Amino acid sequence: MATDKTHLQAKCEAAHKTLTPQRLTVLKALPDNGQPMGAYALQEQLNADGHAFNISTIYRVLDFWVSLGVVHKLNSSSSYLLCQDRHDHHIHVLQTCTDCHQVVEACDTSTAMVLPNDDNFTPVSNQTIEIQGRCRACQEA
Ligand SMILES: [Zn+2]
Ligand SMILES: [Zn+2]
Ligand SMILES: [Zn+2]
Missing domain, CATH: 3.30.1490 (Dna Ligase; domain 1)
Structure with missing residues (x-):
């Protein structure tokens, strides 16, 4: 997962929000291959990488990225997807x-x-x- 996510991180800066280590870790852990991921699967992966995040923290951080449009929440499957489109001007x-x-x-x-x-x-x-x-x-x- 070495793909560049700098343009996504920049949205945090543009919104005048702090890019905390937790936010950065979650962003980096999300796959950017168009496959959505559930919060629990994400927690499992983070734990395997040595990050002890509890599930409420993960939901909070995911909601943060959703609010910035960096991550999309799929209501149909309650999973999360890294945005693949760089545009802000359309749905x-x-x-x-x-x-x-x-x-x-x-x-x-x-x-x-x-x-x-x-x-x-x-x-x-x-x-x-x-x-x-x-x-x-x-x-x-
Ligand atoms: Zn298919
Ligand atoms: Zn998108
Ligand atoms: Zn577009």
Whole structure:
């Protein structure tokens, strides 16, 4: 997992939040291959790496990254996914494969989805939309 996550760390700085060692450790532990991870699996991995995080800490840190849009929470499977799209200006569409659980963020589709400019309703930022389907690899299998 040696992929560069500097641009994700930078979002923490941009939001004027402190990049604590815990936040950094959790961010580094999350896989960036489009595979979502549950909080308990993440805890197991962190423990195996010698980090004794309790589950409430992990949830708290994950929620922190979710609030920054760095991590997406998949409500369908209660798991967490590192954002694969560098854009902030559109809703991220998470195309989730029901077979292998790989998630592909749809940039083109989501670019067209602009939040309504309505004074009566202010959406929470960093929302995602989940779409279930089958990825190319599973279709061809
Ligand atoms: Zn995203
Ligand atoms: Zn698949
Ligand atoms: Zn995008």
